[in-house]
Amino acid sequence: MSILTLKDxxxxxxGLTAVNSVSFELNKGDLFGLIGPNGAGKTTCFNIITGVxxxxxxxxxxxxxxxxxxxxxxxAQLGICRTFQNIRLFQSMTSLENVVVGGFLRHKTVLxxxxxxxxxxxxxxxxxxxxxxxxxxxxxxxxxxxTRSRDLPYGKQRRLEIARALATQPQLLLLDEPAAGMxxxxxxxxxxxxxxxxxxxxxxxLLIEHDMKFVMNLCEKIFVLDHGEEIAQGPxxxxxxxxxxxxxxxxxxx
Amino acid sequence: MKTFSVGDWTKSRLISVVVALIFCFLCQxxxxxxxxxxxxxxxFSLVGIYVTLAVSLNLINGITGQFSIGHAAFYQIGxxxxxxxxxxxxxxxANHSSLLWLFMAMIFSAIVAGVAGFIVGLPSLRLRGDYLxxxxxxxxEIVNIIVKNQKSLGEAYGLSTAKYESTVFAVVLLAIICxxxxxxxxxxxxxxxxxxxxxxxxxxxxxxxNLTKVKVTAFVLGSAFAGAAGALYAHxxxxxxxxxxxxxxxxxxxTMVVLGGTGSITGTTCAAIVLFxxxxxxxxxxDLMLGVxxxxxxxxxxxxxxxxxxxxxxxxDGKVRFGMNIGSMVLGIxxxxxxxxxxxxxxxxxTMVNGQLFRMPVxxxxxxxxxxxxxxxxxxxxxxxxxxxxxxxxKKNVPEAExxx
Ligand SMILES: Nc1ncnc2c1ncn2[C@@H]1O[C@H](COP(=O)(O)OP(=O)(O)O)[C@@H](O)[C@H]1O
Ligand SMILES: [Mg+2]
Numbered sequence: 026m027s028i029l030t031l032k033d034x035x036x037x038x039x040g041l042t043a044v045n046s047v048s049f050e051l052n053k054g055d056l057f058g059l060i061g062p063n064g065a066g067k068t069t070c071f072n073i074i075t076g077v078x079x080x081x082x083x084x085x086x087x088x089x090x091x092x093x094x095x096x097x098x099x100x101a102q103l104g105i106c107r108t109f110q111n112i113r114l115f116q117s118m119t120s121l122e123n124v125v126v127g128g129f130l131r132h133k134t135v136l137x138x139x140x141x142x143x144x145x146x147x148x149x150x151x152x153x154x155x156x157x158x159x160x161x162x163x164x165x166x167x168x169x170x171x172t173r174s175r176d177l178p179y180g181k182q183r184r185l186e187i188a189r190a191l192a193t194q195p196q197l198l199l200l201d202e203p204a205a206g207m208x209x210x211x212x213x214x215x216x217x218x219x220x221x222x223x224x225x226x227x228x229x230x231l232l233i234e235h236d237m238k239f240v241m242n243l244c245e246k247i248f249v250l251d252h253g254e255e256i257a258q259g260p261x262x263x264x265x266x267x268x269x270x271x272x273x274x275x276x277x278x279x
Numbered sequence: 280m281k282t283f284s285v286g287d288w289t290k291s292r293l294i295s296v297v298v299a300l301i302f303c304f305l306c307q308x309x310x311x312x313x314x315x316x317x318x319x320x321x322x323f324s325l326v327g328i329y330v331t332l333a334v335s336l337n338l339i340n341g342i343t344g345q346f347s348i349g350h351a352a353f354y355q356i357g358x359x360x361x362x363x364x365x366x367x368x369x370x371x372x373a374n375h376s377s378l379l380w381l382f383m384a385m386i387f388s389a390i391v392a393g394v395a396g397f398i399v400g401l402p403s404l405r406l407r408g409d410y411l412x413x414x415x416x417x418x419x420e421i422v423n424i425i426v427k428n429q430k431s432l433g434e435a436y437g438l439s440t441a442k443y444e445s446t447v448f449a450v451v452l453l454a455i456i457c458x459x460x461x462x463x464x465x466x467x468x469x470x471x472x473x474x475x476x477x478x479x480x481x482x483x484x485x486x487x488x489n490l491t492k493v494k495v496t497a498f499v500l501g502s503a504f505a506g507a508a509g510a511l512y513a514h515x516x517x518x519x520x521x522x523x524x525x526x527x528x529x530x531x532x533x534t535m536v537v538l539g540g541t542g543s544i545t546g547t548t549c550a551a552i553v554l555f556x557x558x559x560x561x562x563x564x565x566d567l568m569l570g571v572x573x574x575x576x577x578x579x580x581x582x583x584x585x586x587x588x589x590x591x592x593x594x595x596d597g598k599v600r601f602g603m604n605i606g607s608m609v610l611g612i613x614x615x616x617x618x619x620x621x622x623x624x625x626x627x628x629x630t631m632v633n634g635q636l637f638r639m640p641v642x643x644x645x646x647x648x649x650x651x652x653x654x655x656x657x658x659x660x661x662x663x664x665x666x667x668x669x670x671x672x673x674k675k676n677v678p679e680a681e682x683x684x
Contacts, residue, residue: 130487153468
């Protein structure tokens with residue numbers, strides 16, 4: 026069953042068409058890769074899916090419902106959450122607090138309860154903290170739960186972003202270059218982690234990644250973007266031998 | 280992690296409320312009495328009012344990260360609301376000097392100022408950074424100019440209001456409530472969402488935080504507390520005039536927040552107390568020889584220079600070098616003293632100058648010095664807690680979890 030559908034999604038920034046008539050479809054439980062050279066428009070795709078930008082034309086469907094132009098925070102509530110290519114953690118907050126903010130969107134207590142420090146708000150905060158701790162365990166960061174996120178090394182910051190996104194209990198998780206800046210060992214762990222997220226939590230994953238080996242090993246379906254346009258779409262084996270893809274990545278081993 | 284229990288909660292709440300009330304009552308006894316201590320009472324009340332103002336602005340500027348610099352506008356709206364009410368509808372009641380009336384005035388002023396905050400905040404909080412600063416600055420001036428030109432509001436002369444003499448109890452209580460509300464907020468997940476907006480708007484929005492709602496809420500809350508503080512001001516002084524709510528007032532409140540550490544309730548509170556008392560106390564400064572301020576300036580430059588040097592040399596190793604830092608400060612003081620003595624022997628520098636002239640420059644210099652040495656404010660993002668003190672004085676064995684708790 027289709028969970029996310031892009032239909033002829035197009036966005037123009039002034040004279041530049043960053044994404045040009047892109048269409049693809051993700052089914053529930055997919056591990057879907059979005060690749061392409063630098064500046065191809067991958068991050069921009071994420072931005073139009075998550076409501077950072079509204080597409081100039083075309084539409085985006087989530088679970089069959091049109092979400093084009095819905096504000097970011099509503100999108101998160103609907104069940105799509107993302108990480109950022111240029112890490113955007115809440116820097117002066119601890120790892121645990123970062124993840125708690127992720128879980129906050131489904132809060133039930135009113136602000137007044139928090140301002141008066143009533144049992145409802147306290148219990149909810151405790152519940153969110155426990156849930157956050159579980160997620161930190163999942164991404165293997167429970168030992169740094171109380172460390173300020175800006176003090177974490179790069180690889181851990183990326184994993185923390187994943188935990189924070191998972192805290193929103195998404196059906197669809199968008200990962201923007203999650204392996205960037207990681208060493209081979211960390212990449213291996215990340216690969217297992219993403220598989221676990223899909224298999225155990227049942228979250229559909231759409232990810233952007235530059236490391237071809239990583240994408241080919243992980244994803245079951247791949248979409249290739251170049252200059253904002255689709256050049257190929259299919260399983261890794263097809264993509265690997267596609268002459269257009271090879272041309273776009275000129276010289277790189279695919 | 281400790282888990283929640285209703286019994287503990289009830290007990291700790293009861294104790295805090297009782298302690299707070301006793302504290303207010305003691306303040307009333309110490310500073311609120313009639314007789315010779317009128318000046319002291321006024322000073323104490325104003326300190327309390329400014330603590331409320333600074334902590335409420337900290338909700339907007341520090342915790343939510345929206346740079347608002349027109350806080351005096353809401354203070355003014357609250358003060359005039361209370362003054363109008365006091366001089367018209369409730370004048371008879373006020374003669375009975377009932378606390379109840381005072382609280383009613385406070386609540387009413389808070390509501391009016393909160394509504395004003397909502398009307399101003401809803402459109403302007405969509406603006407970012409500098410734009411919001413300019414708009415709020417403008418609002419502050421507009422409110423003051425409207426008041427100055429409104430006959431029913433006393434124009435430039437102001438309004439006198441029924442005076443409720445002993446406001447000390449209410450002033451302290453309001454300050455405590457304002458601090459408690461901020462603190463409570465930060466202890467719950469709601470508060471973390473506010474902080475998240477300060478840290479990164481795009482990311483918090485992507486996590487499902489409603490930016491407009493959070494910002495407007497912070498703005499309305501902050502404005503409402505400022506309004507309540509205004510009501511107390513009106514009844515402490517028995518008189519309100521536009522001069523008390525000028526841009527200077529807004530900047531004084533802003534300085535308190537920035538100096539104390541944007542986001543830190545403890546820092547803001549301390550800064551409000553110190554920054555209000557210093558200029559007030561300097562009102563009765565004697566005339567001094569011109570050599571003295573010059574000597575002091577040299578001393579400050581030496582001290583600050585040394586501190587800055589220490590900071591740069593040991594950049595980022597995370598240790599606080601108390602010995603060296605205190606040494607630099609002592610050196611600065613000695614240099615200031617010596618230089619003053621020496622300079623005062625020079626004939627040309629023996630001219631007498633009015634000490635009061637230095638009231639405002641002292642604030643400016645403090646601000647410059649703090650921004651040089653600690654751009655994040657004295658307390659940074661830290662709050663007072665015993666484990667934090669332990670960490671500060673270098674006890675290594677405090678586990679991180681404890682510090683966070
Ligand atoms: N807000 C924006 N305004 C103007 N141009 C933009 C904006 N966002 C992205 N672009 C442009 O769109 C193109 C695609 O960018 P991006 O999606 O970040 O590429 P990538 O595939 O490397 O993630 C780039 O040329 C970039 O400069
Ligand atoms: Mg990108």
